[in-house]
Amino acid sequence: MTIAFLTITEDIxxxxxxxxxxxxxxxxxxxxxxxxxxxxxxxxxARHHKGTFILRIEDTDRERxxxxxxxxxxxxxxxxxxxxxxxxxxxxKRLGMYQNTADRLLAEGKAYRCFCSPEDLELRRxxxxxxxxxxxxxxxxxxRTDNPGSPFVIRFKNPDTPEIVVSDLxxxxxxxxxxxxxxxxxxxxxxxxxxxxxxxxxDIDMKITHVIRGDDHINNTPRQITLFDALxxxxxxxxxxxxxxxxxxxxxxxxxxxTSVMAYRDMGYLPEALVNYIARLxxxxxxxxxxxxxxxxxxxxxxxxxxxxxxxxxxKLLWLNAQYIRNAPSQDLAERVKFFLKPVNNPIDYIPPDxxxxxxxxxxxxxxxxxxxxxxxxxxxxxxxxxFTFSPEVLSKQLTxxxxxxxxxxxxxxxxxxxxxxxxxEHIFHQTGTRFELKLSQxxxxxxxxxxxxxxxxxxxxxxxxxxxxxxxxxxxxxxxxAGGQT
RNA sequence: GGUCCCAUCGUCUAGUGGCCCAGGACGCUGGCCUCUCACGCCGGAAACACGGGUUCGAAACCCGUUGGGACCA
Numbered sequence: 001m002t003i004a005f006l007t008i009t010e011d012i013x014x015x016x017x018x019x020x021x022x023x024x025x026x027x028x029x030x031x032x033x034x035x036x037x038x039x040x041x042x043x044x045x046a047r048h049h050k051g052t053f054i055l056r057i058e059d060t061d062r063e064r065x066x067x068x069x070x071x072x073x074x075x076x077x078x079x080x081x082x083x084x085x086x087x088x089x090x091x092x093k094r095l096g097m098y099q100n101t102a103d104r105l106l107a108e109g110k111a112y113r114c115f116c117s118p119e120d121l122e123l124r125r126x127x128x129x130x131x132x133x134x135x136x137x138x139x140x141x142x143x144r145t146d147n148p149g150s151p152f153v154i155r156f157k158n159p160d161t162p163e164i165v166v167s168d169l170x171x172x173x174x175x176x177x178x179x180x181x182x183x184x185x186x187x188x189x190x191x192x193x194x195x196x197x198x199x200x201x202x203d204i205d206m207k208i209t210h211v212i213r214g215d216d217h218i219n220n221t222p223r224q225i226t227l228f229d230a231l232x233x234x235x236x237x238x239x240x241x242x243x244x245x246x247x248x249x250x251x252x253x254x255x256x257x258x259t260s261v262m263a264y265r266d267m268g269y270l271p272e273a274l275v276n277y278i279a280r281l282x283x284x285x286x287x288x289x290x291x292x293x294x295x296x297x298x299x300x301x302x303x304x305x306x307x308x309x310x311x312x313x314x315x316k317l318l319w320l321n322a323q324y325i326r327n328a329p330s331q332d333l334a335e336r337v338k339f340f341l342k343p344v345n346n347p348i349d350y351i352p353p354d355x356x357x358x359x360x361x362x363x364x365x366x367x368x369x370x371x372x373x374x375x376x377x378x379x380x381x382x383x384x385x386x387x388f389t390f391s392p393e394v395l396s397k398q399l400t401x402x403x404x405x406x407x408x409x410x411x412x413x414x415x416x417x418x419x420x421x422x423x424x425x426e427h428i429f430h431q432t433g434t435r436f437e438l439k440l441s442q443x444x445x446x447x448x449x450x451x452x453x454x455x456x457x458x459x460x461x462x463x464x465x466x467x468x469x470x471x472x473x474x475x476x477x478x479x480x481x482x483a484g485g486q487t
Numbered sequence: 488g489g490u491c492c493c494a495u496c497g498u499c500u501a502g503u504g505g506c507c508c509a510g511g512a513c514g515c516u517g518g519c520c521u522c523u524c525a526c527g528c529c530g531g532a533a534a535c536a537c538g539g540g541u542u543c544g545a546a547a548c549c550c551g552u553u554g555g556g557a558c559c560a
Contacts, residue, residue, distance in 0.1 A: 125560090135489095135560065166491095174491065218491060219558040242493075242556095249555060277499095280512090284500055287511040306500080309556065313498050316513040326526070368526040429522090444522035456524035 019051030021210045026058045027069035030260035031076030034244045037278040042212050043082045044300035055087035060192050076261040080271050091198050098193035101201050102154050110230045113152040114141040136182035154187035164222040169239040169302045176222040200224050204233040215240035239302050242282055242309040268372030273321040281310040322371040330364040340377035365458035382452045390453040398449035399483040411476045420469040425461050450479030
């Protein structure tokens with residue numbers, strides 16, 4: 001007890017840092033690969049530095065935010081085992097804070113009410129464009145003293161800074177011309193905050209020290225920086241991570257096929273494999289390709305994150321998944337694959353227990369031959385289904401009249417052997433091979449076909465041992481009947 | 488169109504001025520292993536976008552060009 005107590009205190013004392021990061025998705029669709037990677041990098045950074053990882057749902061866009069999307073984010077993060085320390089916080093429940101902050105800026109003369117109608121704004125914007133000027137708000141209401149009583153927005157009085165430097169942990173310094181920014185809206189006429197405003201208010205309130213986000217937000221950063229300044233808050237460190245692109249080099253989106261994290265679960269990917277894959281997209285640690293969760297946490301840091309966009313490569317993900325499947329404990333895989341043996345064709349529960357094959361043992365034989373859980377389930381199926389179907393190729397090439405004597409010979413010997421182990425089976429094969437003057441391959445293929453309905457399978461002895469003597473005999477009899485029935 | 492970002496094999500990347508006529512991985516490919524198919528093992532093809540500088544020396548630093556991307560409009 002004493003030792004445990006000491007260990008814990010020491011641990012906290014020595015290693016907990018003040019680093020605070022957040023993942024702040026907008027709930028407007030499924031959790032996609034890019035979002036998942038942003039979440040993962042924040043998570044790994046927090047865990048590596050013993051900091052705090054916060055989940056914040058940016059749901060102030062009332063048209064596009066949905067409850068389903070919020071759930072999708074939770075589901076995706078849970079499946080990937082990306083867990084957070086604080087939150088989830090919902091921006092929609094923090095409207096008072098945004099309003100208060102805006103009021104404060106108003107009182108300090110750093111913001112003002114703007115009564116310009118959308119129609120006027122659009123007109124003036126078009127005029128500016130026609131004159132070849134940048135279409136920015138002209139600051140008309142800055143000095144306004146009357147109050148027309150019509151709807152208004154609150155605008156931030158953009159400070160006159162010629163140059164804004166964004167110091168980025170990944171890209172170094174990025175310089176922006178401050179004169180290009182205008183007096184942007186912070187509170188809409190319906191009282192809702194705009195994106196950039198809510199982000200800054202929350203990042204200050206949550207004491208975020210490192211803003212790790214997609215580089216599609218780079219252009220938002222100068223505005224946010226001026227707001228941090230106006231609010232007298234210290235600047236967080238920024239780290240803009242590159243986007244994930246599709247094969248056409250454009251930002252990954254629906255048209256690139258499966259981009260939802262959950263789609264990969266449904267396709268039979270292991271969450272560990274997907275995490276490993278997206279971690280290696282834009283980040284590396286020497287030549288290592290496969291990382292355990294702990295290695296990811298130990299090795300991850302921002303200085304090893306690259307600055308160029310990465311193209312999503314499904315082939316490599318598939319290979320990684322195969323690696324994870326091959327190296328997973330068979331007992332564990334057997335549990336996971338059950339999800340893919342759909343009830344409608346899942347025979348595992350109605351095969352009598354005494355003849356039911358041992359699922360982990362079947363998985364053991366198949367896991368080096370399967371790249372996804374879906375493939376594994378398909379491969380396993382004939383072993384569980386006593387009435388499995390024969391592939392057309394097997395029917396035409398193996399279950400022929402010519403092969404009946406061979407199958408019959410195997411059947412006779414199997415029925416009369418007391419031993420059912422590899423040496424005894426090898427003995428039978430040897431004898432049969434001699435008698436028919438056939439090589440092992442010529443012996444195995446017809447038998448494989450009879451036993452599994454397929455022309456590929458694990459080693460023939462393994463198949464026989466897996467099925468057991470009774471089921472093997474039953475299957476050979478069935479195959480002989482079918483072969484005999486063919487002309 | 489404006490602003491900003493990016494640039495090593497097809498793809499993910501190693502590389503922080505000499506260890507690089509560039510290393511690893513996926514994919515492709517030749518072979519070995521072998522009862523089929525995988526796994527595994529051995530080998531191969533395949534890249535520093537281009538042009539200028541800086542330097543004794545540049546994949547690496549600077550400038551430009553080209554190409555790609557993101558955001559805003």
